[in-house]
Amino acid sequence: MARSPLTLAASVTSALPRVGVVGVGALTERATGRYDSAVAHLDDGRRVVVRVPVEADAAPELAAEVRALRALTPGVRVLLPFRAPELLGETGLDGAQAVVVDFLPGYRVDPAHLPAGRGAATSLGAALAALHGLPLSVVRTEGLPVRTPAQVRDDVERLIDRASATGALPEPLVDRWQRALATAELWRFESAVVLGGAGAASFLFEDIDDVPQVTGLLEWHGLSVGDPASDLQWLASAPDAADDVYAAYIAHSDRAPDPHARARARMYAELEFAKWLIHGHESGRQDVVDDAVGLLTSLSASVGGEDIVADAALDVEDALALLERIPESTPSSVDTSMQTDAYDPEELSLWLADQEDRLEAASGDEPTSADPAAHDDLSTAPIDLPAARERSPRRSHRDDARAGSATSADAHTDRDDPVVDAERASDAALRRWLTD
Numbered sequence: 001m002a003r004s005p006l007t008l009a010a011s012v013t014s015a016l017p018r019v020g021v022v023g024v025g026a027l028t029e030r031a032t033g034r035y036d037s038a039v040a041h042l043d044d045g046r047r048v049v050v051r052v053p054v055e056a057d058a059a060p061e062l063a064a065e066v067r068a069l070r071a072l073t074p075g076v077r078v079l080l081p082f083r084a085p086e087l088l089g090e091t092g093l094d095g096a097q098a099v100v101v102d103f104l105p106g107y108r109v110d111p112a113h114l115p116a117g118r119g120a121a122t123s124l125g126a127a128l129a130a131l132h133g134l135p136l137s138v139v140r141t142e143g144l145p146v147r148t149p150a151q152v153r154d155d156v157e158r159l160i161d162r163a164s165a166t167g168a169l170p171e172p173l174v175d176r177w178q179r180a181l182a183t184a185e186l187w188r189f190e191s192a193v194v195l196g197g198a199g200a201a202s203f204l205f206e207d208i209d210d211v212p213q214v215t216g217l218l219e220w221h222g223l224s225v226g227d228p229a230s231d232l233q234w235l236a237s238a239p240d241a242a243d244d245v246y247a248a249y250i251a252h253s254d255r256a257p258d259p260h261a262r263a264r265a266r267m268y269a270e271l272e273f274a275k276w277l278i279h280g281h282e283s284g285r286q287d288v289v290d291d292a293v294g295l296l297t298s299l300s301a302s303v304g305g306e307d308i309v310a311d312a313a314l315d316v317e318d319a320l321a322l323l324e325r326i327p328e329s330t331p332s333s334v335d336t337s338m339q340t341d342a343y344d345p346e347e348l349s350l351w352l353a354d355q356e357d358r359l360e361a362a363s364g365d366e367p368t369s370a371d372p373a374a375h376d377d378l379s380t381a382p383i384d385l386p387a388a389r390e391r392s393p394r395r396s397h398r399d400d401a402r403a404g405s406a407t408s409a410d411a412h413t414d415r416d417d418p419v420v421d422a423e424r425a426s427d428a429a430l431r432r433w434l435t436d
Contacts, residue, residue, distance in 0.1 A: 015089030047103035068223035071142035106204030121241035125248025163274035170300035180308035196222030199234035229264035
């Protein structure tokens with residue numbers, strides 16, 4: 001039985017004994033049952049959010065969130081151009097951990113409706129570049145996960161082996177992913193501080209001088225050192241803004257250009273289908289297995305014998321040319337993440353239906369070298385990741401700690417190109433796993 005807002009309000013007074021609660025309300029946006037949560041109004045004028053895990057697997061996620069927020073010391077927070085929730089207190093409630101953080105105002109935008117140009121897209125790029133630019137010691141000091149490029153590659157290899165062991169993984173996909181694993185240059189990247197699971201919808205926006213700007217970031221439980229490309233998977237679901245976000249990300253980054261970042265992001269997104277298959281197989285749920293097999297089969301047909309890494313990969317000169325495209329007055333940056341502990345079967349299923357429609361209307365135009373899409377090792381055609389995320393049986397605290405935020409609906413564009421279809425498959429997989 002879900003805990004009432006009044007019960008949760010009592011836990012606030014326990015966690016913050018020197019304040020009083022004068023009002024309380026439920027947080028219901030995108031609620032999926034993983035957490036009981038409420039927003040409480042304190043007698044000192046503040047609003048706080050209290051959250052208590054309901055599902056067993058949500059407890060370690062909440063504990064990781066607490067560790068991540070502790071790692072964000074005042075000195076770290078001043079390096080970020082946006083706010084992060086501040087950990088105010090903890091207590092126990094019915095044998096579970098109750099966590100109280102301050103409430104961050106703002107609204108959210110789904111990637112499918114993220115507009116191109118100056119504003120939300122460029123602000124997102126700058127925000128993610130700032131996050132990836134944090135000192136690695138921020139993560140290491142708190143003992144959070146740290147993965148080298150070799151470890152990231154090994155994790156991917158183990159995942160492919162597990163999926164292949166089910167006997168249900170299409171061989172063309174196994175070959176495609178194995179070829180990517182064997183491409184040494186794909187795994188040459190500089191590790192960075194990453195979110196490891198948040199996407200565009202984890203960011204909060206406010207209008208400043210009528211221009212949307214990132215003012216807050218939720219979803220910190222995946223804070224770690226790893227592959228920056230893990231935070232880029234959602235770009236495929238932002239048909240209008242992907243290139244502007246990525247260009248802004250590069251413009252604001254102090255890191256060397258990574259010619260294969262978006263190719264790895266593409267691969268990570270595709271592997272979400274494999275994770276869905278593994279989940280169904282290990283949990284004994286034939287419905288999930290059947291769903292995953294259908295999605296993987298469609299993905300296999302879409303990508304054919306194509307490689308993750310294209311022959312004409314982005315080199316340093318291409319990266320510099322991309323930088324020159326960015327107006328000095330509108331620098332920006334981008335970044336996203338894939339989370340591997342949330343499932344959303346409907347989202348991937350809805351994508352499949354849309355993908356089949358797209359196969360009937362492709363233009364077949366090739367991107368030019370002046371287009372950022374031409375510098376990627378994956379197609380950046382839009383992937384429609386609709387509201388199917390609402391059905392995900394495993395969502396993160398993005399659902400409960402976002403009172404007052406807004407999210408946009410999905411969109412459908414660029415149909416029919418097999419490469420586009422692969423993009424859609426990738427992004428649908430991503431959103432399935434996004435911990436919302």
